Each structure stands twice: as structure tokens, then as C-alpha cells.
Ligand SMILES: Cc1cc2nc3c(=O)[nH]c(=O)nc-3n(C[C@H](O)[C@H](O)[C@H](O)COP(=O)(O)O)c2cc1C
Ligand code: SF4
């Protein structure tokens with residue numbers, strides 16, 4: 476049996492999740508898994524050869540990234556083909572729940588079979604930097620959610636995702652990220668007192684939105700920015716200013732694999748962090764714990 480995971484990642488969190496899902500499906504001998512990172516291809520892939528398709532993306536302003544949605548819209552699922560949505564983002568705010576509506580509409584239109592949508596939690600790549608112990612706590616949640624995904628897949632579950640028009644309207648309004656990206660990219664700037672001209676930002680932009688202007692010897696940002704934050708997040712000298720969002724910038728890779736393996740981290744961050752933002756998490760964690768117990772701790 477063959478599975479294809481189609482994904483987009485701005486700053487590698489989704490890639491980390493995709494590798495975890497792939498590893499698990501293969502360990503369980505459920506599927507041989509191929510992955511397709513859509514920013515390295517514009518080729519429309521033929522889905523006919525696959526028994527299961529997994530769609531994985533980071534949530535941007537309560538929506539999928541534009542590049543991802545466009546790519547999926549142009550695909551053709553097989554009738555009754557199994558599909559899973561494995562999205563991920565920085566927090567479990569309920570407004571994120573509607574991010575997949577248009578993808579679900581597409582899956583339905585092609586008469587494919589949606590198994591379920593799973594919302595994994597990974598660190599913010601914008602707003603503020605998550606501490607390692609908090610990431611560890613999110614990993615504990617993600618591991619349980621992945622167990623649930625595998626269980627529901629093995630047992631041939633299929634769920635109807637409830638459509639909430641108010642949430643859908645919210646996602647629609649926040650499609651403004653698309654216009655926001657265009658406007659904000661006019662304000663992206665390089666601080667040349669820090670820039671070492673490594674050209675990493677230019678090579679890695681998924682939209683080819685950054686160029687080096689030979690004449691002025693300056694780095695220029697065009698207006699088709701996706702707001703993926705890859706350039707500013709990965710700049711080795713933190714030289715990229717991201718316009719209106721500068722105070723929300725996060726710079727520097729998260730060492731996700733190291734955090735995952737580090738057993739000294741207790742993953743008990745939420746015990747001592749109870750401000751309004753962190754209050755968002757326990758409800759979602761408890762919900763998943765409850766479902767986990769229902770599936771795995773039946774006695
Ligand atoms: C422009 C932008 C908008 C975002 N909007 C949301 C959001 O609405 N909800 C959320 O929980 N996280 C949001 N995030 C955080 C990302 O979803 C999160 O950090 C994710 O793990 C990044 O994944 P990646 O490394 O694969 O790009 C946003 C990030 C960016 C860059
Ligand atoms: S990644 Fe940073 S240091 Fe490298 S060229 Fe771009 S702005 Fe300059």
C-alpha cells in the first residue's frame with residue numbers, strides 16, 4: 476500500500492511532523508510513504524497510484540498557505556481515495572478549526588474519503604519564541620494525536636467535519652493574509668550592517684520573491700511574499716526586517732529533533748505558565764487525553 480504526504484513548510488515545523496508521520500506509518504507496516512514538498516515542484520502529481528493521501532500544512536492566519544491551497548485545488552483525488560489532513564500550528568485557538576474548509580470542499584467534490592483532520596501543535600515561527608520545555612510538552616500532545624491518527628486509520632474510521640459558517644467567515648476574512656503579504660513585503664528590508672551576503676534568503680524563498688540587484692548591489696523583495704518567514708527566520712545574522720511584523724519576528728532554527736530526544740526536559744511548562752495565552756492549551760490537551768484513553772486504556 477502506498478501513501479503520499481503532500482506538504483508545505485515555511486520554517487521546517489511541518490517537515491518535522493511529516494517525517495514523524497512517515498516514520499510511524501512505515502514502522503507499523505501500514506504504508507510505504509512518499510513525501511512531496513510542494514515548494515520544490517510545480518509538477519502536478521498523479522494521485523492514482525496512491526492508496527492514502529495526507530495533506531499537511533502550517534496554519535497562516537486561520538487558513539492554509541496560499542501556495543498549498545492552489546496546489547491542492549489543481550489535483551484530482553480518486554473516488555473513495557482515503558485522505559487525511561494533518562495540519563499544525565502554534566496554538567489550539569478554536570478559530571484555527573476552520574482552516575481546512577476549502578480543502579475539505581475539494582476532497583468532497585472529488586468524492587474522495589476524508590478520514591479525519593488532525594491539528595498538531597508546534598512552536599510559533601512568528602509572534603514569540605517558544606521555550607524548549609514547552610515544545611517538549613507540545614510533543615507529548617502530538618505523540619498521542621499521532622497514535623490516535625494511526626488507530627483511526629487502522630480501524631477504517633471516517634469522520635464528517637462539522638461546518639461552522641461563522642468560523643468559515645472568519646477564515647475568509649483572514650484570507651487578508653494574502654493582501655497583507657503583498658503590502659508587508661514592500662516593507663521588508665535588509666540591515667546591511669549585519670548582512671554577510673550569504674544569499675541564503677535568496678536561494679530558499681519558495682516564491683522566488685527575493686533577488687540580488689547587481690546594479691545597486693542590494694537585496695530586493697518583490698510583492699509575491701507568502702509570509703512564510705523562512706528568510707527572516709533562517710537569516711544567520713538576523714539581518715532581515717519584516718515590516719509591520721518586526722516586533723513579532725522569531726529568528727533562529729528550533730532544534731526540534733534534539734528537544735524530542737532530550738529526556739531531561741520534563742514537558743511540564745504549563746504547570747507554571749498560566750497567563751491567558753497559555754490557558755488556551757490545557758483544554759485541547761485534555762480533549763486529546765480523553766480520546767486517547769477511550770482508544771487505548773479501555774479498562
Ligand atoms: C503569517 C503567519 C501566520 C500564522 N498564523 C497562525 C494562526 O492563525 N494560528 C496559529 O496557531 N499559528 C499561526 N502561525 C504559526 C505557524 O502556524 C506555526 O509556527 C507553524 O508551526 C509554522 O510551520 P512551518 O515551520 O512548517 O512553516 C502563523 C505563522 C505565520 C508565519
Ligand atoms: S540570509 Fe541574511 S545574511 Fe544572508 S544574504 Fe540574506 S539577509 Fe544577508
Ligand code: SF4
Nearest residue numbers: 680700701703704706
Ligand atoms: S520573502 Fe521571505 S517571507 Fe516572503 S515568501 Fe520569501 S522567504 Fe517567505
